[in-house]
Amino acid sequence: MAQVALPDRSTQPTWIAFDQAKIRRDLLIRRFGKVFGIVEPVFGYFFLWAPILLLVIFSFNDSRTVSTWRGFTLQWYSNIFNNIVGTEARFSTDLMLQSLGNSLFVGVSSTLIATIIGTMVALSLARGNYPGKQYIDGLLFLPVVIPEITQALSLAIFFNVLFNWFNSVTGIPAQSGFGTIIIGHVAFNISYVAIVVRARLADMNPRLEEAARDLGANEWQTFRRVTLPLIMPGIISGALLAFTLSLDDFVITLFTAGVGTTTLPVYVYGLLKLSVTPEINAISTLILVASTVLVGISLRLQGRNVAS
Amino acid sequence: MTADYDIELRNVVKEFPTRGSEGALRAVDSISLQIMPGEFFALLGPSGCGKTTTLRMIAGFEEATSGDILLRGKPMQGVPPFHRPVNTVFQDYALFPHMTVLQNVMFGLEMENVSRTEAEKRAKAALELVRLTQFDRRPRQLSGGQQQRVALARALVKRPAVLLLDEPLGALDLKLRKAMQYELMTMQNDLNITFIYVTHDQEEALTMADRIAVMDKGKVLQVGSPEEIYETPATRFVADFIGETNFMEGRLVEKRGDIGMVALKGADCVVEAELGAANPQVGDNVTVAVRPEKITLLRLVDQDDHLHSVPAAEIMAAVERETNKTLVEGVVQFANYIGTDTRYIVRIGGSIDLVVRVQNFGERFDTLFHKGERVNVFWATDTARILVE
Numbered sequence: 201m202a203q204v205a206l207p208d209r210s211t212q213p214t215w216i217a218f219d220q221a222k223i224r225r226d227l228l229i230r231r232f233g234k235v236f237g238i239v240e241p242v243f244g245y246f247f248l249w250a251p252i253l254l255l256v257i258f259s260f261n262d263s264r265t266v267s268t269w270r271g272f273t274l275q276w277y278s279n280i281f282n283n284i285v286g287t288e289a290r291f292s293t294d295l296m297l298q299s300l301g302n303s304l305f306v307g308v309s310s311t312l313i314a315t316i317i318g319t320m321v322a323l324s325l326a327r328g329n330y331p332g333k334q335y336i337d338g339l340l341f342l343p344v345v346i347p348e349i350t351q352a353l354s355l356a357i358f359f360n361v362l363f364n365w366f367n368s369v370t371g372i373p374a375q376s377g378f379g380t381i382i383i384g385h386v387a388f389n390i391s392y393v394a395i396v397v398r399a400r401l402a403d404m405n406p407r408l409e410e411a412a413r414d415l416g417a418n419e420w421q422t423f424r425r426v427t428l429p430l431i432m433p434g435i436i437s438g439a440l441l442a443f444t445l446s447l448d449d450f451v452i453t454l455f456t457a458g459v460g461t462t463t464l465p466v467y468v469y470g471l472l473k474l475s476v477t478p479e480i481n482a483i484s485t486l487i488l489v490a491s492t493v494l495v496g497i498s499l500r501l502q503g504r505n506v507a508s
Numbered sequence: 509m510t511a512d513y514d515i516e517l518r519n520v521v522k523e524f525p526t527r528g529s530e531g532a533l534r535a536v537d538s539i540s541l542q543i544m545p546g547e548f549f550a551l552l553g554p555s556g557c558g559k560t561t562t563l564r565m566i567a568g569f570e571e572a573t574s575g576d577i578l579l580r581g582k583p584m585q586g587v588p589p590f591h592r593p594v595n596t597v598f599q600d601y602a603l604f605p606h607m608t609v610l611q612n613v614m615f616g617l618e619m620e621n622v623s624r625t626e627a628e629k630r631a632k633a634a635l636e637l638v639r640l641t642q643f644d645r646r647p648r649q650l651s652g653g654q655q656q657r658v659a660l661a662r663a664l665v666k667r668p669a670v671l672l673l674d675e676p677l678g679a680l681d682l683k684l685r686k687a688m689q690y691e692l693m694t695m696q697n698d699l700n701i702t703f704i705y706v707t708h709d710q711e712e713a714l715t716m717a718d719r720i721a722v723m724d725k726g727k728v729l730q731v732g733s734p735e736e737i738y739e740t741p742a743t744r745f746v747a748d749f750i751g752e753t754n755f756m757e758g759r760l761v762e763k764r765g766d767i768g769m770v771a772l773k774g775a776d777c778v779v780e781a782e783l784g785a786a787n788p789q790v791g792d793n794v795t796v797a798v799r800p801e802k803i804t805l806l807r808l809v810d811q812d813d814h815l816h817s818v819p820a821a822e823i824m825a826a827v828e829r830e831t832n833k834t835l836v837e838g839v840v841q842f843a844n845y846i847g848t849d850t851r852y853i854v855r856i857g858g859s860i861d862l863v864v865r866v867q868n869f870g871e872r873f874d875t876l877f878h879k880g881e882r883v884n885v886f887w888a889t890d891t892a893r894i895l896v897e
Binding site: 405407408410411412413414415417418421425426430 | 594604619
């Protein structure tokens with residue numbers, strides 16, 4: 201056995217020195233960090249939420265002018281259900297509710313289609329094994345990152361070309377309507393649904409599907425009894441996200457809309473052209489609340505963990 | 509049709525395509541195995557040796573690149589896992605988190621279209637077999653050991669021809685693992701189901717299995733009973749992987765029947781050992797393997813021994829009478845007292861260190877040696893093996 205060399209004790213210091221100046225400096229840096237940690241989010245959230253908070257507050261302000269607070273009222277909320285939005289002659293509650301109905305119709309239809317296609321895309325990306333998969337994977341994020349106006353324009357041009365061709369072949373004039381809006385919404389919602397569902401699938405233990413097949417379940421039974429129930433929270437969450445995005449969408453809807461297909465955001469924008477009134481604040485607040493609730497449910501479902 | 513074997517593997521190869529470069533990774537390299545009905549068969553090897561891939565091919569999750577897998581004489585090529593009469597207990601149990609314990613166990617029966625009442629009856633019986641009564645709990649509410657039992661019940665309720673177990677006790681703590689080992693053995697014995705048990709734990713394999721296949725780098729190195737694997741390892745890897753072994757490199761200088769004399773490399777020392785199946789020629793480079801507990805240390809006769817009831821001279825005389833033996837002089841380098849045994853490092857031939865394990869019988873048999881002491885090192889020839897690879 202080799203001799204183990206012991207350290208020479210005589211060369212080591214007999215006591216350990218602390219550099220007091222260094223310690224003070226580091227403690228100061230730490231204190232700065234603590235203060236910053238409190239102040240920084242206040243700044244961040246102020247920029248993020250202040251304008252929205254202002255809108256909500258002034259929807260309850262007992263004054264037509266936005267500049268000063270005159271006390272609490274629910275007048276504007278009552279007005280929008282009584283055909284009054286400031287001096288706007290074109291406003292009627294019926295029209296607003298009709299546009300809300302349009303929004304819901306487009307939202308539900310596009311969500312259903314996008315959820316089914318998006319889930320299939322997610323399954324194919326998570327379980328499939330084919331060349332070029334990673335490129336399709338990358339393309340999935342494209343609708344999330346490209347400017348909405350680009351997508352809206354491309355859809356408008358696409359439908360224009362398609363309708364011209366259809367007209368020249370069949371002689372029937374085709375035009376934009378609910379169909380085009382729904383297709384436009386499906387186009388961007390597929391990505392959101394697929395991303396959320398795929399995250400869920402990635403969390404899922406692949407052994408669970410193997411266990412099902414091992415116990416005698418064929419591919420369909422495995423999907424039906426094991427995979428689908430386990431990714432269901434992801435699917436619902438993706439669907440709610442898609443529904444919210446569809447309800448709130450303005451740009452793509454405007455570019456793909458036809459006659460009589462005005463959705464709520466488009467309708468509100470039309471009212472805005474003249475002046476901002478407290479009633480519009482009230483409508484916006486209601487839309488905000490609805491969206492927040494839906495996204496909140498969606499996030500909660502995403503957060504529910506998949507036990508392996 | 510009856511078959512001699514429950515499972516037979518014939519030259520099974522599994523290759524996985526490697527990303528980027530051409531060529532493939534050979535996870536399983538032409539292995540052949542015959543597993544008898546009712547046998548507890550262990551696939552033992554380090555991680556990445558291909559044992560789990562082999563199991564997954566039997567289960568049907570992976571398709572063999574070439575070769576045949578036969579289940580009771582029937583080729584399993586192209587048969588999906590849900591049509592194979594084998595069931596698996598997964599390493600992480602893979603219990604369905606959205607189902608209760610009972611629903612988990614009933615799942616396999618529902619897939620066979622067993623009626624609900626019948627399925628429930630059989631599932632409850634299976635759960636009782638593994639001594640579990642919390643039918644309505646979710647898997648995540650159970651401890652690791654309980655989850656393990658559910659996984660076992662879920663597989664056994666299908667009455668499989670062969671049960672595949674992929675390191676089922678790996679996640680349990682030592683005490684629970686020991687208890688479950690015993691339970692699994694009893695259960696296997698009672699149910700008379702063939703078990704194929706994948707593990708990297710040599711002690712577990714030795715304890716539980718009727719036969720063991722030792723695997724490394726996709727190949728089966730040796731198949732045999734625990735005794736055969738331990739006492740007569742076929743290769744250096746097997747000797748090294750199962751238990752502790754001393755390896756001495758050297759050159760074969762003489763053959764006498766099935767005994768070889770080996771001159772150790774870098775030492776003026778010749779030792780005796782049994783020739784293995786490889787049967788090397790005189791002049792070949794070989795390795796001598798001998799287990800630490802097979803070596804005996806003896807006090808030198810010229811030392812003062814009046815304190816002990818059995819004089820060293822008497823023992824030495826007995827050892828001298830042995831015909832096939834190695835008896836060399838050594839120096840104790842280290843002595844570690846570890847309770848039941850003392851573990852010595854003894855240097856022989858001036859440069860070769862051997863691990864020697866001596867059971868502590870106490871003063872009477874004089875088995876305690878101290879660092880720096882000169883001793884006689886002895887082993888019977890039939891306890892040492894000559895290995896070539």
